[in-house]
Amino acid sequence: MEELAANQGLAATHPEPWNKVLTAGSDDHGSLYPAKAWSEVPRALNVADLLGHLRAGRVTIHGRAARRWRSRMAFTESYSFIREKISRGSSESSDLIEKVFSRFMEGRDPTEFSFPEKLSFLAQGS
Numbered sequence: 001m002e003e004l005a006a007n008q009g010l011a012a013t014h015p016e017p018w019n020k021v022l023t024a025g026s027d028d029h030g031s032l033y034p035a036k037a038w039s040e041v042p043r044a045l046n047v048a049d050l051l052g053h054l055r056a057g058r059v060t061i062h063g064r065a066a067r068r069w070r071s072r073m074a075f076t077e078s079y080s081f082i083r084e085k086i087s088r089g090s091s092e093s094s095d096l097i098e099k100v101f102s103r104f105m106e107g108r109d110p111t112e113f114s115f116p117e118k119l120s121f122l123a124q125g126s
Contacts, residue, residue, distance in 0.1 A: 001017050022061060023039040037062065038061075040060045041053035078101075115125070
């Protein structure tokens with residue numbers, strides 16, 4: 001932790017920075033599964049009280065963790081962003097990116113291609 005703090009130029013915020021307080025929250029960028037997980041703290045009268053509860057670990061986690069199919073949205077957004085930035089209108093690049101993401105979502109090695117697929121990508125690039 002000391003090395004990390006020195007490398008980042010940040011001082012530790014408390015005596016045992018390796019001890020973390022777990023919180024929950026919806027990280028739902030597509031608004032399809034809002035508020036499926038949340039954190040609850042004792043009543044806070046102001047922001048300082050709220051932060052005090054969090055720092056002391058007085059947090060109760062509610063809801064469910066995201067399942068793999070729920071996290072697909074994050075990968076879909078990432079895929080769209082990468083396809084747009086890398087392919088720049090090239091259907092060949094877009095095809096390759098689509099195959100890589102599809103394999104990843106299927107739980108397969110996204111970098112493993114058959115010989116015919118490799119030949120196809122080479123032919124598309126020429």
